[in-house]
Amino acid sequence: MEIAALVAAMLFGTMLVPAALIGLVWGVIGGAMPGLSASVTMALVLPFTYGMEPMTAIVLLASVYIGAEYGGSIPAILIRTPGTNSAAATVIDGYEMKLQGRAGEALGISLWSGVVGSLFGLIALIAFTEPLSELALAFKPMSYFALGILGMSIIASMSGDSILKGIAAALVGMMIATIGIDPLSGVNRYTFDLPDLLGGVKPIMVMIGLFAVSELLRQSGGADLGSQARIAVRIVFPNFAMMKRLAKPQGIGCGAGLVEGLLPGGGGSVAAFFSYNEARRWSSNPQEFGKGSVEGVAAPEAANNTVASSSLIPLLSFGIPGSNSAAVLLGGLLIHGLLPGPRLFEQNGDVVTGLYVGSFIATMAQIPVGLLILPLCMWMVNRPRAYLAAFVMLLVMSGVYSLNGSFLDIAIVAAFGFTGWLMLKGGYPFLPAVLGVVLGPMVESNYRRSLLLSGDDHSIFLEDPIAVGFLVTAMIFVAFSIWRERKDALARSTMKEV
Amino acid sequence: MxxxxxxxxxxxxxxxxxxxxxxxxxxxxxxxxxxxxxxxxxxxxxxxxxxxxxxxxxxxxxxxSRTAAHREERGEGQASLRRALGLLACIALYVLVAWLVGYIIASAVLLLAVSLYEGAPLNLRTFGVAGAGAIVFWLIFVKFLNVEQPIGKLLAGS
Missing domain, CATH: 1.10.287 (Helix Hairpins)
Structure with a gap:
C-alpha cells in the first residue's frame, strides 16, 4: 500500500512521466541515426540533466538508453544500417524482410520483441540485482577469454556455404581490432603515426562500412526512378499466433541479454549475435534464417533490449558499468551526488524506485511512440531510389564524422564499404568479420592477462570452472555446426542425384 | 575455369x-x-x-575443383566496379568540399552528386531536394543535436 502511494505520488507529483517519454523519443531518434550510439545519445542529454531533480535526470537517461536500443533496429531493417552496434544482428533478417516487402512486419516484430526484452530486463533488474551481481564478480580474465571464444564459435554456423571464407573474414576482423594502442604494453600497432588511429577502429565504423556503404555501392545504378516497388506504410503488429511463435526466440534473447548485461564490455552485440545463432539452432524453421525469418529479428531485438535494463544491475549494486551507456548513466548518478552500491538503496530508495517506475513507463510507451515514429520512417524509405541513396549516404557521412570529428573516419568507412563490396562479390560473409572486430580485443587482452596471472601456464584456463564451461560449450557448438553443415551438404547432393 | x-x-x-x-x-x-x-x-x-x-x-x-570454361560476364563485373568507384568518388568530393567550405555546402553537393549519379533528372526539383536536404541535416545535426560537423577551412576564421 505504501509503495502504491509512493508510485502514485511519483506519477502525478513529479516530472517522472514527461522525463520517461521525452527520453524515450530522444533515444529512438538518436538510436536510429547511424553512428550515434546509445551512449553518445545519452551523453548528448547529460548536460541538460544538471538542473534537474536526481530522479528525473536518472529516469531521463535510462529512458534514452531504452529508446536508443530499440531505435537502432529501425535503420537496420529499413536501410541495412545498424543504428547501434547491437542492432547489427537485426540487419540479417530484418533487411531481407524489407526486400520482400515485409518491412512493416519486421518493424512490428522488432518493436514487440524490444518491449518483451525491456520488460524482462526490468523484472530481472528489480528481482535479481544483488544475487546476479555476485555472478559477475566471479568472472576472471580466463572466464572472459572463454566467453570471447564461445562468441567466436558462432562463426562456424554463420559462414554460409564456406567455413573457410567465414574464418578468413573473422581473421580480418580480428586484425582490424589490433589497430591502436596495445592494451597491455601500451605500444602502437598499425597506427602509421596517425593520432586518429591510436584509439583503434570503432566496431560501428566497420559495421556501417560493411553493411550500409557496401549496400549503396552494390545497388548503384540499379532500378530507375519510380520503378522500385513501394513498401507498405503500415506497421504490422504481431497477432497472437505470431507472438506465440516469437516466444521461443525472444526467450533465448532475454536469457542471453541478461547474462551479457551483467558482464562489462559487451554492450549488447555479443548477446544479439549469440541469441540469433541459438534461435536458429533451436528453431523448427532454421532454413528461413538469413532469408527473412521473423525469429531472426525477434531474438537479437529481445537480447539487446534486455541488455539495456540488465546492464544496470551491476551498475546499481556495485557501481560497475556493464556498457558505455551504463557508464554515462553512472556519470549521471555521480553528477547528482548518488553513489551506486548498497547505500544507494538505503539512502536514495526513492530514486531507485523512480528509476524502476520510469523505466517501466518508457518500456510500455515504446509501442505508441514506435507506432507514431515508424510510419514516418517508412514514408522516408519509399522516396525515389536516387534521392534515398543520396540521403542515406549523407546520413552515414554525418553520423560517422560525429564519432570523432575526423575525416579519416569517413575514409575508413568508405574503405570498409569497398571491402564489403568485394566481399559480396567473392561470397565472403560479413558477420564473422564483425564478430572478429567486436570480440578480438576481449579474447586477446584476457588471454594475455590470464597468462600474466599464471606465469605463462595455460592450465589456468582449466582451473577456472566458468572458463571450462564456456570452452566446452564452444567445442560442442563448433562440432554441432560442422555436423549440421555436412548433413545439409549430403542432403543437397542426394537431392541432386534424385 | x-x-x-x-x-x-x-x-x-x-x-x-x-x-x-x-x-x-x-x-x-x-x-x-x-x-x-x-x-x-x-x-x-x-x-x-x-x-x-x-x-x-x-x-x-x-x-x-576448377571446371571447364564458361562464357564470362566480365563486362557486367567491370561496369559494377565502375559504378562503385563512382560512388566512392562522390564521398571523396564530399570530404574535399566539407574540408574547404564546411558541412552545409558539402551536404548539398553530396546530395546533388549522388542523386544525379543514381539517375535523378537534372532539374529544379533535384536542386531543391539537395538544398532543402542540406538545410534539414544541418538543423538536425548541428543545431538540434549539437553534434560536431566540419566547419570548413575557408570559413573557420570568419
Whole structure:
C-alpha cells in the first residue's frame, strides 16, 4: 500500500512521466541515426540533466538508453544500417524482410520483441540485482577469454556455404581490432603515426562500412526512378499466433541479454549475435534464417533490449558499468551526488524506485511512440531510389564524422564499404568479420592477462570452472555446426542425384 | 575455369598478400619493456600466419575443383566496379568540399552528386531536394543535436 502511494505520488507529483517519454523519443531518434550510439545519445542529454531533480535526470537517461536500443533496429531493417552496434544482428533478417516487402512486419516484430526484452530486463533488474551481481564478480580474465571464444564459435554456423571464407573474414576482423594502442604494453600497432588511429577502429565504423556503404555501392545504378516497388506504410503488429511463435526466440534473447548485461564490455552485440545463432539452432524453421525469418529479428531485438535494463544491475549494486551507456548513466548518478552500491538503496530508495517506475513507463510507451515514429520512417524509405541513396549516404557521412570529428573516419568507412563490396562479390560473409572486430580485443587482452596471472601456464584456463564451461560449450557448438553443415551438404547432393 | 573459381583463386591469393603485408607490419611493432610473454606482436603474428594458410586453402580448393570454361560476364563485373568507384568518388568530393567550405555546402553537393549519379533528372526539383536536404541535416545535426560537423577551412576564421 505504501509503495502504491509512493508510485502514485511519483506519477502525478513529479516530472517522472514527461522525463520517461521525452527520453524515450530522444533515444529512438538518436538510436536510429547511424553512428550515434546509445551512449553518445545519452551523453548528448547529460548536460541538460544538471538542473534537474536526481530522479528525473536518472529516469531521463535510462529512458534514452531504452529508446536508443530499440531505435537502432529501425535503420537496420529499413536501410541495412545498424543504428547501434547491437542492432547489427537485426540487419540479417530484418533487411531481407524489407526486400520482400515485409518491412512493416519486421518493424512490428522488432518493436514487440524490444518491449518483451525491456520488460524482462526490468523484472530481472528489480528481482535479481544483488544475487546476479555476485555472478559477475566471479568472472576472471580466463572466464572472459572463454566467453570471447564461445562468441567466436558462432562463426562456424554463420559462414554460409564456406567455413573457410567465414574464418578468413573473422581473421580480418580480428586484425582490424589490433589497430591502436596495445592494451597491455601500451605500444602502437598499425597506427602509421596517425593520432586518429591510436584509439583503434570503432566496431560501428566497420559495421556501417560493411553493411550500409557496401549496400549503396552494390545497388548503384540499379532500378530507375519510380520503378522500385513501394513498401507498405503500415506497421504490422504481431497477432497472437505470431507472438506465440516469437516466444521461443525472444526467450533465448532475454536469457542471453541478461547474462551479457551483467558482464562489462559487451554492450549488447555479443548477446544479439549469440541469441540469433541459438534461435536458429533451436528453431523448427532454421532454413528461413538469413532469408527473412521473423525469429531472426525477434531474438537479437529481445537480447539487446534486455541488455539495456540488465546492464544496470551491476551498475546499481556495485557501481560497475556493464556498457558505455551504463557508464554515462553512472556519470549521471555521480553528477547528482548518488553513489551506486548498497547505500544507494538505503539512502536514495526513492530514486531507485523512480528509476524502476520510469523505466517501466518508457518500456510500455515504446509501442505508441514506435507506432507514431515508424510510419514516418517508412514514408522516408519509399522516396525515389536516387534521392534515398543520396540521403542515406549523407546520413552515414554525418553520423560517422560525429564519432570523432575526423575525416579519416569517413575514409575508413568508405574503405570498409569497398571491402564489403568485394566481399559480396567473392561470397565472403560479413558477420564473422564483425564478430572478429567486436570480440578480438576481449579474447586477446584476457588471454594475455590470464597468462600474466599464471606465469605463462595455460592450465589456468582449466582451473577456472566458468572458463571450462564456456570452452566446452564452444567445442560442442563448433562440432554441432560442422555436423549440421555436412548433413545439409549430403542432403543437397542426394537431392541432386534424385 | 569459370568466374566463380577464378574469383575464389583471386580472393585466396589476395588474402595471402594481405596476410604477408600484415605480418610485415607486425615486425614493425616496437617491443616494450612492459611487455608480457605473448607481447604486442603475438596475436598479429598468429593472425597473419593463419590468414595466409586460410587464403592458400581457399585458392587451392578452388584450383582443385576448377571446371571447364564458361562464357564470362566480365563486362557486367567491370561496369559494377565502375559504378562503385563512382560512388566512392562522390564521398571523396564530399570530404574535399566539407574540408574547404564546411558541412552545409558539402551536404548539398553530396546530395546533388549522388542523386544525379543514381539517375535523378537534372532539374529544379533535384536542386531543391539537395538544398532543402542540406538545410534539414544541418538543423538536425548541428543545431538540434549539437553534434560536431566540419566547419570548413575557408570559413573557420570568419
Amino acid at each position: 569459370n568466374a566463380h573459381t577464378r574469383r575464389d583463386i583471386t580472393g585466396g591469393l589476395a588474402l595471402c598478400a594481405l596476410a604477408l603485408a600484415y605480418l610485415w607490419g607486425a615486425t614493425l611493432i616496437p617491443q616494450s619493456t612492459l611487455s608480457d610473454e605473448v607481447g604486442a606482436r603475438g596475436l598479429p603474428f598468429a593472425l597473419g600466419f593463419l590468414l595466409a594458410l586460410v587464403g592458400a586453402a581457399i585458392a587451392g580448393k578452388a584450383w582443385l
